[in-house]
Amino acid sequence: MRFWNFTGRAGQAVVMPDQSYTYMDLEEAVEQRKWKFNENNKQLVLILCKNNYDVLVTYLAALQSSQAVMLLSVEMDRKLLKGIIDTYKPKWIYGSINMGEYESAGEALWIRSVPVSANIHPDLAVLLSTSGTTGSRKFVRLSYDNIQSNAESIVEYLHLDAVERGVLNLPISYSYGLSIINSHLAAGATVLLTDESIMAKSFWPFFQEQKATSFAGVPFTYQMLQRIGFFKMNLPHLRSYTQAGGRLDERLVKMFGEYAADHDKRFYVMYGQTEASPRMSYIPPDRLLEKTGSIGVPIPGGSFEIDRETEELIYKGSNVMMGYAECLEDLRKGDELHGVLHTGDTAMVDEDGFYTITGRIKRFVKLFGLRVNLDEVEKRLESELQAAVACTGTDDWLIVAVESEEAKRVVQSCLDSVYKLHKSAFRIHVMESIPRTSNGKTDYAAIKDGFK
Amino acid sequence: MNTQKLKSVFAEALDIEESFITDELTYNSIAEWDSVAHMALVAEIDDQFDIMLDTDDVLDLSSFSKAKEILTKYDIAFD
Numbered sequence: 001m002r003f004w005n006f007t008g009r010a011g012q013a014v015v016m017p018d019q020s021y022t023y024m025d026l027e028e029a030v031e032q033r034k035w036k037f038n039e040n041n042k043q044l045v046l047i048l049c050k051n052n053y054d055v056l057v058t059y060l061a062a063l064q065s066s067q068a069v070m071l072l073s074v075e076m077d078r079k080l081l082k083g084i085i086d087t088y089k090p091k092w093i094y095g096s097i098n099m100g101e102y103e104s105a106g107e108a109l110w111i112r113s114v115p116v117s118a119n120i121h122p123d124l125a126v127l128l129s130t131s132g133t134t135g136s137r138k139f140v141r142l143s144y145d146n147i148q149s150n151a152e153s154i155v156e157y158l159h160l161d162a163v164e165r166g167v168l169n170l171p172i173s174y175s176y177g178l179s180i181i182n183s184h185l186a187a188g189a190t191v192l193l194t195d196e197s198i199m200a201k202s203f204w205p206f207f208q209e210q211k212a213t214s215f216a217g218v219p220f221t222y223q224m225l226q227r228i229g230f231f232k233m234n235l236p237h238l239r240s241y242t243q244a245g246g247r248l249d250e251r252l253v254k255m256f257g258e259y260a261a262d263h264d265k266r267f268y269v270m271y272g273q274t275e276a277s278p279r280m281s282y283i284p285p286d287r288l289l290e291k292t293g294s295i296g297v298p299i300p301g302g303s304f305e306i307d308r309e310t311e312e313l314i315y316k317g318s319n320v321m322m323g324y325a326e327c328l329e330d331l332r333k334g335d336e337l338h339g340v341l342h343t344g345d346t347a348m349v350d351e352d353g354f355y356t357i358t359g360r361i362k363r364f365v366k367l368f369g370l371r372v373n374l375d376e377v378e379k380r381l382e383s384e385l386q387a388a389v390a391c392t393g394t395d396d397w398l399i400v401a402v403e404s405e406e407a408k409r410v411v412q413s414c415l416d417s418v419y420k421l422h423k424s425a426f427r428i429h430v431m432e433s434i435p436r437t438s439n440g441k442t443d444y445a446a447i448k449d450g451f452k
Numbered sequence: 453m454n455t456q457k458l459k460s461v462f463a464e465a466l467d468i469e470e471s472f473i474t475d476e477l478t479y480n481s482i483a484e485w486d487s488v489a490h491m492a493l494v495a496e497i498d499d500q501f502d503i504m505l506d507t508d509d510v511l512d513l514s515s516f517s518k519a520k521e522i523l524t525k526y527d528i529a530f531d
Contacts, residue, residue, distance in 0.1 A: 197487035197490075199487040199490045199511065200479070201512060201514060204511065224487065224491055227491065227494065228507050228510045229507035232507065
């Protein structure tokens with residue numbers, strides 16, 4: 001049974017600070033909402049997400065009526081949001097918007113007044129942003145099988161059951177948050193839904209009164225928990241807690257791991273990417289203190305491989321996305337990855353089969369069959385020049401950006417004498433200044449684009 | 453004097469102008485005072501006043517006036 005179909009289930013499905021809903025309530029509400037999505041051709045629904053019941057109902061109604069759903073945070077900048085709406089032209093939007101092309105369809109739903117002929121692949125279930133709130137128009141395409149299989153794996157390794165009462169305060173539009181919704185529904189468990197941070201005073205009475213059995217956090221959550229005195233709290237109902245969304249400081253892994261061991265609780269350190277719906281691996285809690293620093297073992301149904309040449313970690317499993325979408329036309333595409341995801345991380349594996357991330361994959365170009373490490377060349381040229389330089393490339397050329405004609409001559413002779421590169425294998429750009437991204441990193445994409 | 457000191461701690465941690473800081477300024481009422489900023493604020497208060505706020509006080513510290521009230525418990529006087 002798919003997790004978005006739960007006919008005949010009993011018990012509480014969703015609890016909010018002011019109200020709770022049974023699985024029967026949820027089923028009825030979803031049934032009602034589905035009338036809004038009464039459309040023969042598959043269409044796109046955009047949901048502007050908050051952590052509340054109505055958003056969940058709309059998400060499930062879209063899944064049940066086989067419409068594709070795009071999830072974004074309601075807090076997203078309106079200008080960026082408009083760019084995304086103009087690109088993907090969703091038929092329905094849930095949330096408060098004020099756009100000429102849409103008219104109210106009641107119950108916070110908006111319908112596009114100008115028809116769009118969308119051609120959406122039948123397997124496409126969910127579109128998640130690759131960047132959170134920066135407004136990138138690049139989305140991950142997840143299929144029904146992707147989200148179902150990942151939910152089932154998570155239920156299995158976290159031992160979720162119908163008495164689980166997991167607190168969710170991570171955004172539903174974030175792949176980690178969404179996976180908690182999906183896996184709890186798959187287990188017939190209860191989701192305690194709130195937007196409050198653990199730093200908010202009202203969070204803890206909700207947590208205690210509702211007898212939360214688990215919570216989920218990103219590294220920052222654990223830093224906050226440590227500061228607010230988590231280890232002194234009395235949390236008798238808590239059974240487990242999970243961490244994902246980046247690398248957690250080993251000192252904190254140890255502290256929270258030891259607390260769990262001493263208090264008969266389970267702490268799961270996990271690894272994933274939105275591209276894998278999102279979970280790929282976890283450390284079994286009883287091995288945590290011995291395997292601190294690793295990303296653990298693949299989830300049930302998944303497997304890892306390390307590329308011999310590049311050391312890149314490659315994941316295989318039925319939760320690997322169909323591919324990316326960058327425009328409306330991409331929604332018609334089928335599965336392009338066939339269950340194989342190149343994570344972009346490099347890793348090693350120990351004798352017990354536990355994986356550890358060692359870094360990000362090196363940037364390479366292949367010139368005449370020769371692998372050239374761009375970071376290495378860049379460092380070498382930098383020491384030669386004592387000035388800013390950036391290397392990028394395509395399959396045909398090594399592209400070097402410098403900031404003066406003089407530098408160009410130095411680079412030319414260095415590439416020739418040190419790397420023995422023929423001049424047809426590289427291009428040197430003289431730029432006023434080497435482009436940087438907003439966080440100060442070299443903008444290699446802009447250098448490459450400027451060259452086209 | 454401590455009021456002024458606390459004001460600059462708030463301004464620093466929340467990255468806002470001191471003129472915005474009044475007794476009525478509350479957690480989550482402005483975009484700048486979110487949970488990330490709250491962590492920074494707590495760390496800054498600990499540092500500047502050389503104390504270590506308790507769990508309850510960290511969570512209770514929901515406005516500028518509340519902050520003064522809490523710090524009074526740590527023997528920091530406000531005029």
